[in-house]
Amino acid sequence: MRTLRSLIILVLLLGGPFPDTMHTQAIPLSPPKIVQVCPGAFPTDLTQTDCRYTFRQRTLDFVTGSITDEAGLGAVVYGLGAQIIQSPSEWKRTWYGYGQRVGVRYTQAAGKGSAQYIAGLIFDDDPRFLAYSNDPGVIRRRQKAVQGLAAGDRTLDQMTHDGWQRFGHVWYDVITVRRSTRSGNGHRIPAFSRFAGEIAGAYAGYPWYPGPENKLPQVGQRVAGAFGTAVLSSFWTEYHVEVTRVLGAILHRNQPNGVAGDNP
């Protein structure tokens, strides 16, 4: 009953005091124009059209990774691991020993970050990792492949998402970086800044480590360890979707399906 009355009132409202509203002309909507976004950004992200690795972003990454709490947290956590396995063996498993382990890791992070920051500035590189499918070079090749694709060929997807190519790209992305450009399509150069960072980080521990830890093979091991971290980051960039999917399937394997979407 109330609904009926309300409807009557609505009709009165529309016909009475505000006649202009009925005559507002409907304007058709414009079809959206697709924006080009930076490699790896979410498609059509309006805030991701300038892909330069800016001075501000580089400085922020340096400060968080090498100076402030993130660097400190990394040192505390990895230092704890070293404490558990007592590495190096010369440092005892005491609070003092733990302090040394944390301190050396923090110093290494600062050394690594500083070298990478300076070298990065010199070369104006963009060290952010990219998944294979987002790499502008790969996309360019895909476009060429589309043009040359003949009936009966393998599909484009098979041609460009080959497992080994992805695996190879992980390593390629570690040893090379892109030049920082607005389109994100800068040409590849060797990752001098990354190499400089790993080496500087390994040597930054010199004043802390006991003598036997400062021989070339040991320093080399530290460089390799730091390089391994970069490889892991690159792997994560490439395979995080699959990893998340597997983890999700494991975590939710016992959960029942919801009722939403039941076919009526």
Added chain:
Amino acid sequence: MKVAVRLLLFTTVLVLLQGCQVPLQPYRLQHPAIEIPPPPLNGPAVTPIKSNQDCVAARISICLAFIELDDMGELWDKAELDTALRVIRRANQDTSAPPVVLTFVHGWKNNAAPDNGNVAGFEVALQDVYARLQRRRPVIGIYIGWRGNLIRPSWPVAQQFSYYNREATATRIPSASLSSALTEIAMRTHENRGALAIFIGHSFGGLLLERAISEMTAAEIAKATIYTQEAAALPLGSAEVAEKLRLAAAATDARADLVIFINPAGAATEAKPMLDFLVTNSYRYQPFLASGSPTQAADPPGPNTADRPLFVSLTSTADLATKVAVPIGHALPSLRFRMAGSFRDLGSGANGNYAISCFDPHAPHPHWQLRTKQEGAVPQSSFYMNTAPHMQLLQSHVMLKAIGATQMRVASTGQKITIRNPQAIAQCNRNLFNEQHLNIVSTFRLADTQTCFAIQERPNRCNGSPYWMMEIDPDVVPDHSTIFTQRFIDFLIDTFFTTPEGTPMQRVSPSLF
């Protein structure tokens, strides 16, 4: 000596910690409303937009005004609000092109600083909306700034620990200052009858916005209802009827036409009272379609075509911040509530007999209650532990994504639905979907991939009120923060502002009934 060294160390740490804090300050007092250039006709938009050009001219395509609040919820300077209202009034002067006024409340880790990501995102979003409206309607953005960012980004770990502090601030800020500002924005906008006032809150901004507007919106709806009922009881054509209707229209104009919460980080307990208010009063909202209008006449049969939301709460299924972090963050306070016996339970007992009221105007029996777990009810504590759109019980709609020529997948559950007519997906046509009685409310395509999506009334839903809630596909919103995308804006425009014929809906009958 040792004491001196320790003192020095302590002082250094203190100075460092102090330096990591973002100061409490306004950012926009010098330029409270800036002109945003229209996007270029050809070629990509340029971001970030560097503009300090004040909005002074009467005819401005896009203008962005700022209103800033401090940690206690007071306006930094009322002049900012006055400027925003002046901008709206100027835009309203052209009645042939009613403006669209979008008020945005940002969330955690953001503020109104010129280099803030949300400011930049909102600017380009305004440009995109303007372009989609054929560059004919002025678009006014109002950015509600607060100190969402307590710790500088250079301290990312400490920043995470500001969660409780900023949640408390987002809860504290909504007060008379903000509520009255939002009311004034809505009223000033509706001085032009065709203008649209839309409020948007993201993350903690959703919590803040919901707290700020719930009370006043419910009050205005109630007032409008009472005046309308009183007018209906009076003899037609009398002066008293006209006066009552004028008061009802004024109450309606004092609230937004649509409120959108995106990945809201507030507990569902924030949304529940408003939902209950709408449900128990059986409110329906059909603001854009006049009875007997050509648009409605062209709709397929079915009662669901004209019902629109007054509130929309959207969350991405991939939003871990609201799906995982909010329940973790609320675990400890929840314990405190439990110990104080603040939650009501299902079943009998001291705090028992908690029931959920359901309402669906399209169901054969529009009202019913859920009282037991078997019926799908949950205790009150569940509402505190989850955000509203993540709760299946509260979801009014589901998003379907085409994953094949004849298959759609439900975003929230992953369940697959077979579509009998492949043309429905090929044309992404709501009417063809509804031939299968799917109760599809709207459809849209992603402009870049052409993937077809559909919004379906959730089968057997409890919430059929004008407070829509749904989980959305990661293809539309991929995570908690990536919201300023063409895909998401297109989804909002196509779903909430477009007729099935593809024209923008007009504000015709904004009263709830």
